Amino acid sequence: MTKLWGGRFTKPTNKLVEEYTSSITFDQKLALQDIEGSIAHVEMLGACDIIEMSEVMQIKEGLLTIKEKVKKGDVTFSVEHEDIHMNIEKLLIDEIGPVGGKLHTGRSRNDQVATDMHLYLREKTKGLMELVEAVQSSLVEQAEKHVETILPGYTHLQRAQPVSFGHHLMAYFWMFERDKERLQDSLKRINWSPLGAAALAGTPYPIDRQMTSDALGFDQPYPNSLDAVSDRDFILEFLSISSIMITHISRLSEELILWGSQEFQFVELDDAFCTGSSIMPQKKNPDVPELLRGKTGRIYGHLMGLLTLLKGLPLAYNKDMQEDKEGMFDTVETLEGALSLLAPMLASMHVKGDQMKNAVNEDYSNATDIADYLAVKGMPFREAHEVIGKIVLYSIQQEKYLLDLTMEEYQDFSPLFEADIFEKLNPNQVVAARNSEGGTGFEQVNKQIQLAKEHLS
Ligand code: ARG
Numbered sequence: 001m002t003k004l005w006g007g008r009f010t011k012p013t014n015k016l017v018e019e020y021t022s023s024i025t026f027d028q029k030l031a032l033q034d035i036e037g038s039i040a041h042v043e044m045l046g047a048c049d050i051i052e053m054s055e056v057m058q059i060k061e062g063l064l065t066i067k068e069k070v071k072k073g074d075v076t077f078s079v080e081h082e083d084i085h086m087n088i089e090k091l092l093i094d095e096i097g098p099v100g101g102k103l104h105t106g107r108s109r110n111d112q113v114a115t116d117m118h119l120y121l122r123e124k125t126k127g128l129m130e131l132v133e134a135v136q137s138s139l140v141e142q143a144e145k146h147v148e149t150i151l152p153g154y155t156h157l158q159r160a161q162p163v164s165f166g167h168h169l170m171a172y173f174w175m176f177e178r179d180k181e182r183l184q185d186s187l188k189r190i191n192w193s194p195l196g197a198a199a200l201a202g203t204p205y206p207i208d209r210q211m212t213s214d215a216l217g218f219d220q221p222y223p224n225s226l227d228a229v230s231d232r233d234f235i236l237e238f239l240s241i242s243s244i245m246i247t248h249i250s251r252l253s254e255e256l257i258l259w260g261s262q263e264f265q266f267v268e269l270d271d272a273f274c275t276g277s278s279i280m281p282q283k284k285n286p287d288v289p290e291l292l293r294g295k296t297g298r299i300y301g302h303l304m305g306l307l308t309l310l311k312g313l314p315l316a317y318n319k320d321m322q323e324d325k326e327g328m329f330d331t332v333e334t335l336e337g338a339l340s341l342l343a344p345m346l347a348s349m350h351v352k353g354d355q356m357k358n359a360v361n362e363d364y365s366n367a368t369d370i371a372d373y374l375a376v377k378g379m380p381f382r383e384a385h386e387v388i389g390k391i392v393l394y395s396i397q398q399e400k401y402l403l404d405l406t407m408e409e410y411q412d413f414s415p416l417f418e419a420d421i422f423e424k425l426n427p428n429q430v431v432a433a434r435n436s437e438g439g440t441g442f443e444q445v446n447k448q449i450q451l452a453k454e455h456l457s
Helices: 015-021 024-047 053-072 084-096 098-102 109-145 165-190 209-215 225-230 233-260 287-294 296-311 319-347 353-361 367-376 381-398 407-413 421-425 427-432 442-456
Strands: 150-155 158-164
Touching (some): 024 084, 024 109, 024 209, 150 353, 158 165, 233 287, 287 296, 421 427, 427 442
C-alpha cells in the first residue's frame, strides 16, 4: 500500500514502526469531527477561489458518504494509513478519485488534529455538564425529603454536632455546581479554532480562517499559528477539572460506603446498585461506589501524564503529542460512566432516618449547645467550654448522655442552668437553632434547596 506521504521514501516502512507510530486504533473516535472539520475547510477553499467549486462539491459529497458509512460502522480503517486523518483522506480518494487529494490544500494534520480535539472536547464537555446536572437533581430530590432527618455531623470522623441530612447532601450539590461552572468556563478556551494554522507557520494560500472558525461554531481563530498547533492547555484544563470532579465523586462514594456499613447503617443502596459475594451469602457489597472511588487514580494519572508529556516539548508539533488522546478519551468515558450511575444510585438510595436519629441520641454532639447556653447567659464562651468539658467527662463516667443528667447535676456545675436546658439539648432543637446563613437549621437548608433549584432551572 502506498503512503500518502510516500514520495520522498525509497523503502516501505518497517511493520513494527508502522504499528508503533499509528494512532488509528484510538483516534478513530475523532472520525466525525475530522469529517466536520474537512467540510468546513473545503468549503472555505472554494469560497476563497483556491480550488474549483465543482471540486468542492465532489469532495463534500465524498466526505458525506464516508460520514454515513462511519455512522453505520461500514468502514475499515487501516494501520498503514497511520491515523484518522490519513485514513479518511485515503477513503475519500478511493471514493471520488484523485480530486480528493485537493482536500489537504492549505492545511496540515497538525492543525487538523487540534481542530478535531477541540470539536470533540466541546461536545463532550457539554454532555458532561448535563450528566452533572442529573446528579445534582438526585441530590436535591433526596435533600428535600430529608431536611428534617438528623444525623451526627463529623469532624475528624468523630461526632461533632448533629446536622440535617438534607444539609449534608446539599454540600455535594455545591461541589458539583462548581464543577459544572468550571466546565462552562473552560468552553471559552476550548472554543478557539486552530484550523488554518497549517503545519506551524500558516500557509501562502489566501485562506479565510474566520470563515472556518464560524462554520465550526468557534468563537475565534487562534491568533498565533504556532500556539494553535502546540496548545494542549484545553485538554490539561479538562483533565484538571475532571480530577477535581472525580475527587468529589470519590468523597461522596466513601461516605456512601461508610454509611452503608453495619457500623453506621445510615443508608442502604438499592439492590439494583449492589453486588453479592461469591463465597459469603449474606453480603451485599457497595461495588459501585467503591469503583467510583477507585476510578480517581486513573484520572489523576491522565492529568499527570499529560503535564509530564508537555513540559519539555519545544514548539511546535511533536509526535509525543499523539499521546494526548487516550487519557482524554478515557477521562471522558470514565466520567460519563460514573455520573450516569451516580444519579440513579443516589435517587434510589434508602435513607434510614431512625438509625441516624438513634446515633444522635447516643452521643455528646449537643455539648456545644450547652456551652452556648451558658455563654448566652453571660459566661465567657471559653469558660463555658471548660465547664461543659467537665460535664461531658462526668457523664461518660456515669455512663449517661447529656439529656439524662438531672437538673441538680447540672446545677452542681453552674447555677446558671435552668429547666429550659433540656429543651435546648433536644437534637431537633440543636439543629434548628443553627439558623445562621448557610447553617444546618431547617430554615436555612430549605433556603439553599430553593437556591439550588434556581441554579438547575
Ligand atoms: N496522529 C497524529 C496525532 O495524533 C496527528 C498529527 C500528526 N502530525 C504529524 N506531523 N505527524 O498527533
